[in-house]
Amino acid sequence: MGTQTELVKGTTVPIILRLLAEREMYGYELVKLVNERTNGALTWNEGTLYPSLHRLEAQGLVRGTWRQAPSGKQRKYYRLTRRGRAEQARRVDEWRTVRGAVDALLLGAVSWRGSTT
């Protein structure tokens, strides 16, 4: 469980940025979407999402705006800023590189530079 938490922790920010690149969302929507798309494989402590969002907001990568949700209630929607989009693309590239390297090391099938062994 501890290992899984560490892994998840490292992926929180790229996941948030990736999901917000699709459309603007509020916190609970993000959590719901992660659960839906991963069939519960990624388990977030839901509260920890907000410090990440606030940090991203402070860094200027996302912008939060209070708006009325379809339910009629006020929700704080987050959307990527221009800098956030660039960061999101950078993070995806970074993830590809890391994943290739880890795959090469753990699975041995494909070199982390993309060539077969």
Place this chain on the structure above:
Amino acid sequence: MARFDDLIESVTYRLRPDPELRMDVAAELRAHLDDAARAARDRGADEDTAVRDARKAFGDPDKLSDELWAANRARMRLRAVARWAGRLVLMPAAIVLVALLTWDTVRFAWYLELTGITSPGWDTVERDLFAFAFASFLSDAYHHQMRSAQAVQTDKCPTKEERLLLHTSGEAPEEVRALVRERPDNPVYRAQLARAFLVQTQIRPGGGRSSPLSEASLDHGLALAQEGERVDPQNAFWNYFRAVLLMRLSGAADLEEDPDFEYALPAERGTDTSVGFRVVVHDPARFARGLAELRRGLDKPFYRSYTAQFVRRRLALATPRDLTDEARAMAIAAGTPLPMLGDLRQLTPMVMAHAARLIQKGRTAEAAEWIDMAPVPGTQVTTGAEFLIEALVGRHMRRTALCQGAALYERMGREDGTDAAMRRAQRDRQVFLRTIGGPAHRSGPPHGRQPQALLARHALAPLPGVSSDAVRAFAHLARAERFFLERAALGLLCLVFLVLLVVAAAVTAVGLWRHRKDTRGPKLLFIGWPRLARVLGLAVGLPLLGYALWTRALPFGSTQTSLVLAVEHLAWELLITAGLILGLTLGLGYRAIRARCRELGMEPPTVRSRARAWLVRLAWCVVAAAALVLFLASLDLWVGLGSIALSFLLVGLVVLIIARTPDARPTVVRSMLPVLVSCLLVLGLVGRGYLARAEQAAVARFQRYGHTLLLDELAYTSAHEYQEYLRALPTPGMP
């Protein structure tokens, strides 16, 4: 959802230094927990299970609290700095700005007082800076203003030369005389000393008769004239100056009507007669010396008082920053005394009375000589005139000499002389009516500056015969006055904003004091930059855009209206614009803060209860009625409007302070502070910057034309044609 309150309280506890941020985060977390619990309930869980599951999924509260604090720490610090900056910089900046703008309003009030635009004691034709400049010698009010302007200007002029230029009364101080001695060949300064001397020894405009001329003063005056003639030998001014002094002190100033000396003016010939004077001479020797000086003056090639040169130097004393400065400069320049004119007017009837006395004594040849020479001083004064008033006085002297001369020739039985003099008087009259004394002059009071004053009233509707330069000068003046009025209105509007700020601060202070022992005091909420930009754009930008279009661009707007023509009209335009700005700022600001309250989970201010709403309406109706009564009683627009505005503010203040509202209204009032400060700063800085620069440019353009017109007024009217006619006449005694 009260079941999450303890969780949210503990999670956000470390954010308590920033109450708004804490509320913002709490509202966000509460929404999340509500959604999670609702989802659990939708899956079939009961209420307790749903709440428990939501809390569990939320994670460890202590850890989350630390993470939230760490994530928001930088932001909290930044916001704290911004809040302190707002208190320490923006509020004082707003106060300083309002003080500056209020000073503009005060200066504008001075300008109105100075030019008499809103003064009921002034004739309508004088209600213009230009008319003001030209309308000297008209009223006591003018002279009062001129003296006060002069006093202000004197304080600003440290040098001896500047003080000399402003010196107008009596004995010149030693330093001034020393300055004249340093520049012995400067006839302008010498003429100024002579004028200042005469101001003290004759009937002053707007004042009473001063003490009789003493022997010592006479000697001083004669010495002045002698020095003047030494440096300026071709000018008849010095001889006439001496003649005036000698003849006045010989007792000849005691003119009394002579019923036996009837004469006719060209227009009255055959229908009516005027009465000449009898001269009473106590000191014949001195009178004879005066006549001798007069005769010497007749042979001089020109007469010049150097008034225009002097006025030009006075105008150059200061560089006006705005119209009030310009009005002061013009008041001082236009207030340059022309005391010699009054004495010169009396010279002709004295000479004619002397001729009448010679006829009585049988010395007809000598009398005829004086009768023929009598029109010369008037002709010299008119042809050498630099101002319309001088030309008119000269013309009056000439007309008196010709008409009284015709009567005296008749008394001597010389019909040829009578006919010749009357023909010349008739011809003079025709030319005069065609040039200076047109219908505009005749319809007004008998002073020569009336055509300009009328011109000023119809600044944008040029009269026939007026040069385009004059029209252009008036257009620039109208524009400058409008900018100045707008600057004054901006000052008043910003003052109202400041009063609102003070009211809001007072309400906040009362709220904080009431809740000093709990956390329910009014909070300071920031509506966010996008909302603030929207409020500024809609509440400030939009009305100003509409005003600019109406007053500057739209052909059916008020682009051609000037301050002198319709001050009330312009005031209403500004009042409506200011009302829109104020109303929209308060309305949109209130809406934005309500929205922010909703975002933070606060109960937005409720609509007032029906009874209280009626109470407030009733109070405002009473206040409005009182203001209306005040307005009708005083018939003063500004008093009426001012009292309405003040009363509404006072009622608002009382209602806000005494109201014990359980909802978020005090928070709304406190949160209005940054909105009001922002509007005030944007309005004040941008508005004043633009208006001050535009006004300076308009004043500079007006000066370029206006000063030329002031200094060379004869050239810009048809009066110079009358001068040319006189110059072309073969006049005895004139070279």
